[in-house]
Amino acid sequence: MSATAERPVAEAAAGETEVMTYREALRLALREEMARDERVFLMGEEVGVFEGAYKVSAGLMQEFGEDRVRDTPIAEEGFVGAGVGAAMLGERPVVEIMTINFLVVAMDQVVNHAAKIGAMFGGEVRCPLVIRTPNGAGNQLTAQHSQSFDQWFASTPGLKVVSPATPADAKGLLKAAIRDDDPVLVIENLPIYKQRGEVPLDPDFVVPIGRAQVLREGSDVTLVAHSYATVRALAVAEQLASQHGISAEVVDLRSLRPLDVETVAASVAKTNHAVCVEEGWPTYGVTAELAARIQHACFDDLDAPVERVGMAEVPLPYAKNLELAAMPNDERIAGAVLAALSRKN
Amino acid sequence: MPRLSDSMEEGTILRWLVADGAAVARGDEIAEIETDKANMTYEADAGGVFHRVAAEGDALPVGAVIAHVLGDGESAPSGGAPAAAPAGPVAGEDDSAGGAAEVVSPAPPAGSAAAPDASPSVSAVGDGSEPGERIKASPVARRLARELGVDLASLAGSGRSGRIVKADVEAAAAAPAQAPATAAPAPAAPAAPAASATGKGDVTVVELTSTQKTIARRMAESKATVPDFQVRTEADVTDLLALRAQMKAARESAPSVNDFVVKACGLALREHPRANGAYRDGAFELYGRANVGVAVAAEGTLIVPTIFDADAQPVTAIARTTRALAARVRDGKILPPELSGGTFTVSNLGMFGVTSFTAVVNPGQAAILAVGAAVQRPTVAPDGSIAPRALMDLSLSCDHRILYGADAAQFLARVRELLQTPFALLA
C-alpha cells in the first residue's frame, strides 16, 4: 500500500490496476476526491489524529490538514446535521459514522433533514452530503454493535444508498457518492475492510449508482446479495458447484436505492430460482423488497418461491457459537439453495 | 387400499368380511387389513353392492383398487385381473361420491375405467385449471405446459410438496409421441403458387402436416390390403329423438345422437367379439375392452379420439367425454394416449346433411360404422298406413378376413335394435 500512498494521484494511467484491500481502496478514493475538489472534506469521530477507528482515513490528516480532516466530538446528531448544513451551502462533506449502529442516534438529521431537502424545498437547494459507515457483525461485538440497518435508509425516498462488496466497487462507489449532488449513504462493512481485490487506479474511475453486477454466471439459481452477504454468496456458489453440481449465478446489488431490479429480474428469468441474502434481519429487510420485486417481475418464470437468508431475528448474542449460528452463514445459504431447487443434497 | 396410518405405504388383505355381490351399508366392516403398524378393520364408506377385486393375501400399495361398492344400476367395471392403480398423493379425501364409490383414495389417472358422474376430475381432459382439484405447479411450469401442450394433470411433480416444476414439464414434452397420429392439427401453410402451364389455373402447392401424411398413408394401406365389404341398414330413431328431447327438457343438455350410437356400438361389440377385434399376422386378435373411436373433423384434418369402455360408460359420460375430447382436438391439445387404444370406429357425417356414405376401415380394426343424418321419411306401418318416421342410415364397412357377411349383419342388426329401443342405451 505504501507504493500507492507515494504515487501522485494525477499520474495514474487509465486501465492500470493494483491489488489492495477494501479499506485502502476507500482511502484512495478519499485522497483522490479531496485532491480533485477542495470542497470535499472529511468529518467524524477519530478520523484525524487517531487515523480512523478502522484506519480508513489513515494519513489523510497529515496530507490535507485538520480543517479538511476534522475530528468531531461524540455528537452524531450534531455533526451529521453540520454536514447537512455545510452541504446546503455547496460544500461536499464526507461524514464518517463509526458504525451504522451509531447512525441511529442521528436518524433525525438523516431522514427528516438530509432526505427531505430536495423535495420539501421544491428543488431550490441541494444537499450533496456523503455519510460513510460500516455495518456488519462478527468478532462477538454483541447486540448493540452488530447491526445492519441498511433497509431503514434504503426505504427512505430522497436518499441514495450504496453498498460496495469489492475493493474496486468501494473506490468507484465512494467517488460516485462524493460527486453526486444528493445525500448518499455509503454502507461499508467491518469484515469486508480487509478483503483484497483489483482496483483501477484511474482517478476518474467511478461506478455508476443504481447498477448491480453479475459477479458469477450460472444457470440453476440466482443468489442476490450486497455487502458481506455477497462475499458469502460467492463462497457458497463455489461450494455448490463442487459439492452439488449446482450452477449458481451471483448478483451483487452494489446499490440499494436506487435498486437495479432489471439485472436481478433478468437473472431470475434465466435461472427460475432466487435466493436473496442479507446481513441484516430479513423481516421487512432488503431481501423482503427483493422478493416482492422478483415475484412481481418474474412471476411466470419462477419455479419455486423466492428464498431469503439473513441474520436470525434476535439481538445478536455474545457467545461465539450463538453468533455463528445466528449469522447468515454458508450452511444456511446453501440450504436455501437446495430448498429452492427441491433437492435434498 | 386405504391409508390407515400416517406412515403406511402398503397393506395386505388378511380377510374379506363380506361376500362378493353382497349388499353393504355405510359403516359395515368389509375387510381386515394388515398395515405396517397393526391389523386394522376397514369399514365401507358408502352403501351398495360389494364387488371384490383383490384376493385375500394380496399385498397392494396404498391407493390400489381392492374392491368396488356399486350403486344402483351400475355394473362392475370390465377387465379380469385387478389393475393396481398408481398410488398418487394420498390426500386423505374420502372418495365417497354418490355413484360407484371405489375403495381407493386418489382420483383415477387419464383414460382409466369407471369415471362416475360425481368424480371431480373427469377422465383424460384435466389441465392445470380444473376447478375440482388444484394442481401444484410452479408458475414457470404452468407457462411451459401451456406453451408446449403438456397436460399438468398427467404429471407427477418432483418439486417440494409434490410441486410440478419446469424439469417435469420439459421431460414430458420431450417424451416420444405414440403412433398412429401425433396431434398436429395446425392448418397447412400454403406455399407460393407455381406458374401454370396445364390450363387448370394457378397451382398452389400445400405441404402436408404429419397428421395428414399419416392419414394418407393409412387410408391407402387400408384400401390396398383390407378386403372390405359393406352392409347397410336404416335405424328408426324416432323414439331415440323423442327420448333426447325429453332429456334435454329435463336438464338442458342431452347426449347427441352419435353418443347414443357409440353406446349402442359399445354394447353390441361386447356381444360380437369378432367385431371388436382385428385380423393380424394370420390370427384374430380379440380385445377385452370395447373402445370406440369417434372421428372428429378438425382444421384441415381428421382426428379419432377414443372413448374407452363405451359399453360400460353411461351415455351421458360418453357425451361429456366426447365433447371434451373434441374441444381438445380443436385446441390442438389432444395427446397420444387419447388417440390410441380404439377397437372400433364410428364416423358420422349427418351434421353435414349426408344421408349415407361408406367409410374406410381403420387398419388394425375389424370394422367402421358410417352414420348418416336422421331424415323424416314416409314409412309403411305394420297396419299398412303411411307414417313419417325418422330414419338414419348405418353403413358398416368390414375387414372380410375377420368379419364375414352374417357376422357383420348380425352386429349391425344389434346396433339397429339398440338404437330403436333407446331406453336400453340409458344404462
Added chain:
Amino acid sequence: MSVATAPAPDVSDVAALAPETRRELYETMVLSRVFETEAERQYKAARIGGYCHLSSGQEATTVGVVHALQPDDLLVTGYRSHGFALARGTSPEAVMAELFGREDGCAHGRGGSMHILDVTRGYYGGWGIVAGQLPVATGLALALVRQGKPQAVVCELGDGAVNMGAWHESLNLAALWKLPIVFLVVNNEYGMGTAVGRASAEPELYKRASAYRMHGERVDGDDLDAVLEASERLLRAAREDRAPAVLEAMTYRYRGHSVADAGLAYRTKDEIAEHQAHDPIRRVRQQLREAGVAEVELEAIDKRADERVAAAVELALASAEPDVAQLAAGMHASGSAEQFARMRPGSPFGELALTFDAGLGA
C-alpha cells in the same frame, strides 16, 4: 407573567436609528401582523392546510434581528417562519402561495408553512423538527468558515427547543470550532402549551451558553431598539471574531401555538390582554408619532399593508396547483432519473410509476 429583561438601551441608540429606517421597519412589522391575521383567516377558510404557526406579537424580535443581518448573512429558523421571510424581503405573494400549496410558492407548494425558504436572500428554511435546524445552521456556519467568507448565521429557535440534545451538540460544536453563529432563542414563555418553568431546569435560557463558554444574553424582544442593538453587536462579534452567542429575546405570541390551538388551555385571556397592552407595533407607532410622522402617513402604511396582503391572496389563488405528474420534482439532483431507471420492474406503482417518472431529477 413578565420576565426581567436586560437594561434598557441608551437613548442615543434609539436616535441612532434613522427615522426613515424606523418607518420601514414599522411597515414590515405591520405587514407581518396583517399577513398573519389573514393567514389565520385563510386557514379557517380551509385554503391553508396542515400546521400554521403564527408570530403575531413577536414582530419586534423578528424584524429587529433580521434587520441586523447583512445581505449575505444566513438565516435558519424553526417552523414559525412567515414573519422571518417577510422581514428578509420575500414577497407576501410568494409566502401566501406557498401556504396555499401553489406552484408560485417559495417551495413551489412542496413545503407549506413550516418550510418557507428563500435561498436568494440567504434564508435556508423553515424546519419542522424542534431543534433539528440547529445542527444544520451550525453546518452553514462551518461552510462559511471553510469558504473564508466573513458572514454569520442567525439560527432561530423557540424556548422549547433548548431541552433537545441537538441544542447541546450544536452549541458545543459552534463554540469548539468557533463558528460565526448567533442562536436566537425566541422565548415567548410557552413551548406549545408548557410554560418554560415547567420544562426547563434552567429557565433563564441564555445562561446555558456558559456551559460552552459561549456568550449569552437576554433582551426585551418587544423593544425594537433593544433587539436591534443586541443583534447587531452579537452578529458583528460572530462575523469578525468568530464568536458564537446565544441571544434570548423575551416576547409573547398572541395566538396559539398554531392556528389549531386556541391558546387558552394553558394561559388566561387576561395574560394575553396584558401583553397586548404593550404591543410592540403600537410602541413603534408611538415612536414614529413622537418623531413627527403624520397620522395619515401611519394610516397609509396600515392601508398599504392591507392592500399588499389582499393582493398576495389574489395572486396566490390565481397561481396553479403543482402538476401531479411532477410529484417527485426536486427530490433528486438532475441526472438521477438514469440512476433509478432500472428500479422500475415490480414497482408498487405499476404502470403509473408516480415517483419514478414524475419529475425525478430529470
